[in-house]
Amino acid sequence: MTPVEIEAEIGAKRLRPEWSVLALDDDMIVGRAMWWSRDGQTPIALDVWDARCDHPEATTILNDLLTRGHALLADAGVDVPLQHTMRIPTTWRDDELIRRDVAVKTAAAAAGGLARSNERRQFQWDAGSSMPPEPHRLRFEPADDSTFVEMFARAAQGSLDVMTRRELAVTDPLTLARGEVDYYRSCPGDRDWWRVAYDLAGNVVGVAIPSATPTNRNVGYLAILPEHRGHGYVNDLLAYITHFHVREGALCITGTTDAVNTPMALAFNRAGYQCTETRIELEK
Template identity: 40%
Template sequence: MLFRSTTDADLDRVIAVTVDEPIGWIPADRYLEELKEGMYRPEWTWIAEDGGRIVARALWWGQASSEHPIALDCLHVDPSVADRAAVAAELLTAGLRAFAEQDATKLPLYNVTLPNGWREDPAVVDALTWRQDAALAAGLTDQVERLRLEWTPDAGLPASSGRLTFTEGTDDEFLDVFRRIAVGSLDAETRRNVAAMGAEATAREEVDFYLGCPGERSWWRLARTPDGQVAGLALPSATPYNRNVGYLGVVPELRGRGFVDDVLAEITRVQVEAGAELITATTDTDNAPMAAAFARAGYRTARTRMIYSVPEAADTAAQAPAS
């Protein structure tokens, strides 16, 4: 079996692949549109061929400005293959190895979108199981379950207590607040990054990430108490598809006072005033306080995502130059 990235000559066969499972499907029209925009690319699209027939396909995605892919959007192996997980694992391994050899600073994660209540649907569980087995076998062993939330105008603007004011800030001020917020965070990725590289490097990575998002730096705000003390930060942002919450947090010494509701209300207000009819957000299922804050603000759970990624230490090792 041959595992390789595609070329322009493979396009018709790539988009002819169909998925008859309830997850893992990227429609041909979306793939073609985002291929034009550089969010899918032939070199990020990998296939497994058996006798010249495509039996597996992996579609990695990135932003139009990305040098390397950010996430795996779609993984499919034809049902005729006896061991779908094994073939998928080989395909993932080949792609991830290639990205590491191309000096990707961070290997892409695998993002599987699931419907609400997915554990009660045997077809969804079966479809996820072999994909999960493949991800784990390929080294994507850090696993997080994350809620995908949405706010729409019918929910109404969330109330603010008025206890905080929101001001602009310098890059150094935002970096400092990011660093403080990272300590004691309940977000799985933040905790993992802090453990692997410390709060300072984690903060720098977060700032760089949000500077690279489609949102504007001018939207960022520091939250302050009436006496001018920094309470946290509010980062309205955007994806290539929607306005989103971006990032928010409260500094450790002021947590537990309900300030998170004010910060989230501010982000929502900013997005609505800019004309947003849909605001998206994500949070880990294990981060119960944040999920509760979203619920209070009128954000509803639209779907669930399972996210698989390479552990930070292994990721670094994979990228290290040969000695």
């Protein structure tokens, strides 16, 4: 994160001093760890975590920041460790310094309890970019939470999403779906934006959830039910969400997908989105 972004998050109380740790060397800041909260009440992620790469003890600094921070959060009743996302250039594998930095942080994260990693791609649509055609093969209707729970559970089967597959290894589809609905309800986007997609024969094809982050509009969630995959409906759902946000005046729309989810990445490209960064998510 840039200093301006960090200052804005502190001002919004999503980053707070009591959730932050600094590493000092002769009064010079050489490392920092800052945990983030969506609502300013309980931290849910390690947002800023870095050490000066030219410092001879960079690895030790990263480890000690986690140790100290986890102790402070645990004393406050927070279940640690919390996930961390590394944001790096899309060409990071071509840069030796970045590759080394990723390796150092991944090892330090594993030592601090964040042993699992998942590489993701961040996409962005900006005003003036090409627009996907309006979807005409589907109609989009609101529905109650129980319907969305059912749709999330059905869509989880055969999903390419890494987190979904990990969750299904330890829980059942309905439990996973309830957690997903709760998560998207907690996001800044409006619940009234959610839609179920039907084909012209009245069959449920999937779901489209336009959402938002604290800073911009977001694709949120879209999924095709297993029996309707392979017909290009992903383009229709993404087009619906994109046009929805643009009609609401959005100048920037973001979306993220796993690196292994090639069909979704291609859909973003077709819809006028550009890949802006790689994210490596580290979690327990």
